[in-house]
Amino acid sequence: MTFLRELLRFFVARKKVWLIPVVAVLLLFGVLIVLTGSSAIAPFIYTIF
Amino acid sequence: MNILGIASYYHDAAAALIVDGVIVAAAQEERFTRKKHDEAFPAHAIAFVLKQGRLSLADIDAVVFYDKPYLTFERLLETYHAVAPKGLRSFIAAMPVWIREKLFMRSMLQRELQKLGTLKADVFFTEHHLSHAASAFYPSPFEDAAILTIDGVGEWATTTICHGKGNAIRVLKQIDFPHSLGLLYSAFTAYCGFKVNSGEYKLMGLAPYGNPSGERTKTFEKLIRTHLIKIHDDGSFVLNMDFFAYTTGLRMYRENAWKSLFGIPPRERESEQIAQEYMDLAYAIQQVTENVVLRLAKTAQKLTGAQNCCLAGGTALNCVANGKLQRAGIFKHLWIQPAAGDAGGALGAALAYWHIKQGAVRVPADGDAMQGAYLGPRFDDDDIRIVCREFDAPYQSFTDEGQLCAEVARLLDEGKVVGWFQGRMEYGPRALGNRSILGDARNPDMQKKLNLKIKFREGFRPFAPAVLESEAVNYFATSATSPYMLIVTNVNKELCNPLPPDYRTMPLLDRLYVQRSPLPAITHIDFSARLQTVSPKTNPRFHALLTAFKARTGCPVLVNTSFNVRGEPIVCTPRDAYRCFMRTEMDALVMGNILLLKEAQKPLAESSDWRETYTLD
Numbered sequence: 001m002t003f004l005r006e007l008l009r010f011f012v013a014r015k016k017v018w019l020i021p022v023v024a025v026l027l028l029f030g031v032l033i034v035l036t037g038s039s040a041i042a043p044f045i046y047t048i049f
Numbered sequence: 050m051n052i053l054g055i056a057s058y059y060h061d062a063a064a065a066l067i068v069d070g071v072i073v074a075a076a077q078e079e080r081f082t083r084k085k086h087d088e089a090f091p092a093h094a095i096a097f098v099l100k101q102g103r104l105s106l107a108d109i110d111a112v113v114f115y116d117k118p119y120l121t122f123e124r125l126l127e128t129y130h131a132v133a134p135k136g137l138r139s140f141i142a143a144m145p146v147w148i149r150e151k152l153f154m155r156s157m158l159q160r161e162l163q164k165l166g167t168l169k170a171d172v173f174f175t176e177h178h179l180s181h182a183a184s185a186f187y188p189s190p191f192e193d194a195a196i197l198t199i200d201g202v203g204e205w206a207t208t209t210i211c212h213g214k215g216n217a218i219r220v221l222k223q224i225d226f227p228h229s230l231g232l233l234y235s236a237f238t239a240y241c242g243f244k245v246n247s248g249e250y251k252l253m254g255l256a257p258y259g260n261p262s263g264e265r266t267k268t269f270e271k272l273i274r275t276h277l278i279k280i281h282d283d284g285s286f287v288l289n290m291d292f293f294a295y296t297t298g299l300r301m302y303r304e305n306a307w308k309s310l311f312g313i314p315p316r317e318r319e320s321e322q323i324a325q326e327y328m329d330l331a332y333a334i335q336q337v338t339e340n341v342v343l344r345l346a347k348t349a350q351k352l353t354g355a356q357n358c359c360l361a362g363g364t365a366l367n368c369v370a371n372g373k374l375q376r377a378g379i380f381k382h383l384w385i386q387p388a389a390g391d392a393g394g395a396l397g398a399a400l401a402y403w404h405i406k407q408g409a410v411r412v413p414a415d416g417d418a419m420q421g422a423y424l425g426p427r428f429d430d431d432d433i434r435i436v437c438r439e440f441d442a443p444y445q446s447f448t449d450e451g452q453l454c455a456e457v458a459r460l461l462d463e464g465k466v467v468g469w470f471q472g473r474m475e476y477g478p479r480a481l482g483n484r485s486i487l488g489d490a491r492n493p494d495m496q497k498k499l500n501l502k503i504k505f506r507e508g509f510r511p512f513a514p515a516v517l518e519s520e521a522v523n524y525f526a527t528s529a530t531s532p533y534m535l536i537v538t539n540v541n542k543e544l545c546n547p548l549p550p551d552y553r554t555m556p557l558l559d560r561l562y563v564q565r566s567p568l569p570a571i572t573h574i575d576f577s578a579r580l581q582t583v584s585p586k587t588n589p590r591f592h593a594l595l596t597a598f599k600a601r602t603g604c605p606v607l608v609n610t611s612f613n614v615r616g617e618p619i620v621c622t623p624r625d626a627y628r629c630f631m632r633t634e635m636d637a638l639v640m641g642n643i644l645l646l647k648e649a650q651k652p653l654a655e656s657s658d659w660r661e662t663y664t665l666d
Contacts, residue, residue: 003153010119019123022130030144046201046235046245048226048295049125049143 050407051108053095053170054399055158056115056180056391058151060086060246063392063476064094065424066102067399070409072188074101075424075476077392080621085666086247087618090161091395097426099165106166113173113402115180115394118154120204122147124226128296135297142299173406175398177203178362179218181386184397185361186213187404187411188418189384193357195349199342200362200390201231201246208362210345212353216404216411221352227296228288230341231364233278236293236301237334241327242316245301247666252331253369254510255323257575258560259332260553269333272310278337284344323509323557335369342370346379356381361397365389365535366478368579372537375529387422387533388477396476421587422533423483425474428623433640436623440631443649447642450590454597457639461489462602465636466503468612470626471590475619479534480611481581482515482591484619484626486635488570488608490514495570495608497562502634506615508558513579514571515609517595521582524568524606534581534609540565540572570608581609616663628653 011017054065057078065075074097079085081093099106125143129136150157155172162168175183181198196211196218207229210222235245238252259266274280279287292307294300308314313326346358358380360371366389375383386393403409430446437444447453460467469485480486486503488495500508513534516524521531527538544566552560566572573579585592599605612620614633620626623640630638630645631653638645 003156007119007152010123014120014123016123019126019130022126026126026129026140026144027148029140030148033141034145034148046232046295046301048202048232049121049139049147 050110050403051102051104052399052402053098053109053112054115054395054397055091055095055112056395056398057090058088059116059391060088061390061392062088062091062094063388063395064091064098065396065399066098066104067396067403068102070403070411072396072418072420072424074098075388075396076426076474077476077618079618080425080474083618083625085616085618085663090158092161092165095162095165101426106162107169109168109170111170111173111402112158112162112168113175113398114154114158115175115391115398116177117174117204118151120176122152124205128227132297138298139296173402175401176206177394178206178209178223179220179401180394180397181361181389182209182211182213182218182220182397183401183404184388184393185359185365185384185386186211186218187400188386188396188414189357189359190413190415190417191357191359191382191384192413193355194359194384195346195353195355195357195380196359196361197342197345197349198360198362199230199345199364201235202226202229207231208345210349210352212355213359216409218401218405222285222348224285227290227293228286230286230338231362232293232295232301233288234334234338234364234367236295237330239301240307240315241331242318242320242323244318244666249363250366251507251510253335253367254573255328256331256335256369257573257577258328258509258557260325260329261332263329265326266329266332269311269330270336273333273337276310280337280341280344282344283348284341284346286341328557338364338367339370339373342367342374343377343379346374346377350379357384358382359384359386361386361389361393363390368535368537369577371535372577375527375536383529384417385533385535387419387475387479387535389535390478392477416586422476422479422481423473423588424476426621427473428641430641430643433623433643436627437643437645439624440627440653441651442627442645445644447644450593450642451597453639453642453644454594455601456644457594457637458597458601460637461487461598461607464489464492464495466499466634468626468630468635468638469591469594470612470620470623470638470640472588474621477533480609480619481532481534482583482588482609484612484621485609486612490568490570490606490608491602491604493562493564493569498634499570499608499610504610504614505633509561511573511579512571512608512610513581514568514606515581515583515591515595517592517599517605518582518584520599520605521580525578525580527580530582530584531580532582532584532587534579537577537579540568540576540578544568545572545576568606571606614663616665
């Protein structure tokens with residue numbers, strides 16, 4: 001919960017509240033990806049994430 | 050106040066400790082784990098810096114991480130949102146690690162730190178490019194300086210111009226992702242068949258083989274400028290994302306677009322031969338990179354009015370561009386953080402906390418505050434003897450430094466290659482005479498021997514010279530010092546031999562082995578050299594060795610290359626050094642006051658092939 005509060009405060013401070021629905025949808029997808037266990041390490045790319 | 054700086058989870062994890070503003074210790078995690086560019090939480094490096102400072106974790110007053118993960122997350126979300134539905138593969142690759150770990154960075158760091166002791170301090174975060182800027186400005190000798198940071202990407206920023214004055218750093222200009230000079234250079238690194246984020250220096254070493262006056266090279270440069278990057282007069286730039294894939298996929302460039310633009314396919318990775326086309330392409334991108342750096346530097350000078358400039362960020366390791374910047378005379382003085390890549394962010398984060406958050410007054414150090422970058426672990430003769438006994442290795446001990454240096458100078462003069470392991474390990478990617486392999490720069494076969502029998506790396510790659518600081522002007526076209534081997538300069542014209550008339554049409558290796566100067570092992574194909582000037586103040590023993598070599602041969606220059614084989618991190622401990630010594634055709638190893646000769650050693654019991662231990666970079 002601390003994390004969610006912190007993240008919310010961050011988006012408010014950055015005036016990026018519009019990102020919250022995007023976060024929600026992407027996180028949902030993300031959670032599904034984590035649960036299905038698929039992950040790939042990028043072999044040919046500079047670590048941008 | 051004791052401040053612990055940490056860099057990790059991207060590449061080149063590291064830890065740094067400052068006590069009341071004084072840099073006590075700093076080291077990269079890869080040196081301890083023996084995994085090149087190790088990005089894992091730097092538990093070993095933290096344990097080392099605490100030990101060096103004779104502190105426990107409970108004594109630390111603040112822990113500072115070099116990057117703001119929420120800002121990076123914001124950049125990722127906005128990027129995926131902007132390019133959707135493309136980018137799914139990248140999203141799938143990125144999200145698990147974010148959802149499991151990086152979004153919870155604070156608690157993850159706390160958890161990891163608690164494994165090392167009792168954590169009482171809070172965890173703070175600095176912006177990635179502020180960490181770079183702080184690592185460049187605060188240890189520099191300047192009261193007032195322009196600061197240029199250029200790398201692949203931090204959170205959003207890929208390039209910044211800052212102004213450092215006293216204890217303050219002000220960000221004046223910033224270029225954001227996806228427009229990145231570092232990523233542009235990395236894309237060409239990949240296209241020319243080298244590994245992204247470690248092969249960039251190979252591309253830089255390949256560039257001088259390109260034909261500067263050739264039509265193809267000129268065309269490549271024009272194509273880059275017209276299609277890939279739009280460079281403005283002030284050095285700001287915009288990449289044409291139609292040619293790049295890193296926002297949407299797991300590759301740097303769009304292969305078909307590049308193929309039809311340049312008319313050549315991507316070079317197969319690590320293929321034996323390198324065609325002239327790729328050398329010309331490397332030359333072209335190097336020219337473009339230098340042009341951007343020079344323009345940015347001019348803008349930085351205009352905006353700040355400063356006479357001095359500090360550099361950091363991965364692109365600051367492009368020592369050819371640094372040399373051009375120095376010779377351009379835009380600034381009177383140039384200072385580059387020796388750990389310019391992400392590892393240096395650990396130090397920058399700690400220093401930023403001390404001077405910006407705590408408001409601590411800054412007194413610029415005479416020379417600089419980096420202590421020669423010798424900030425890593427030290428091993429004394431007793432530690433070394435234990436390792437010699439462990440390997441049952443015959444050795445000779447010296448009690449007099451003069452005798453030791455005279456003996457090593459004799460070995461070098463005879464064409465022997467010597468592993469030189471002394472004092473504290475270097476912080477940053479360069480070996481500066483404490484974890485070095487040394488050879489005679491006058492020896493015409495030295496480059497071949499070092500590349501193929503000792504380092505096992507590509508034959509085309511150049512070696513760097515270490516020269517007595519007081520003698521540098523007699524050999525190299527520079528009056529400035531270069532203690533951190535981050536400036537490429539030219540060998541003095543009067544020392545350069547004329548080239549054969551068919552030089553440009555000769556095969557790569559034939560060109561390489563043309564004797565270009567009386568110092569062939571360190572004179573690169575374009576008569577340049579990546580210089581290290583050695584001062585008695587920062588490295589008295591290495592200075593003593595060069596002095597002994599000069600006394601014997603009249604030459605104050607040695608080849609200095611890092612003590613490792615290809616793909617291996619630079620050695621850290623006497624054990625690492627002995628193993629590396631025994632796995633290669635190195636002739637002698639000097640550790641502290643102890644000399645080991647290869648001919649006296651028994652074969653290493655653990656006979657594993659180093660190629661199975663280390664992945665080629």
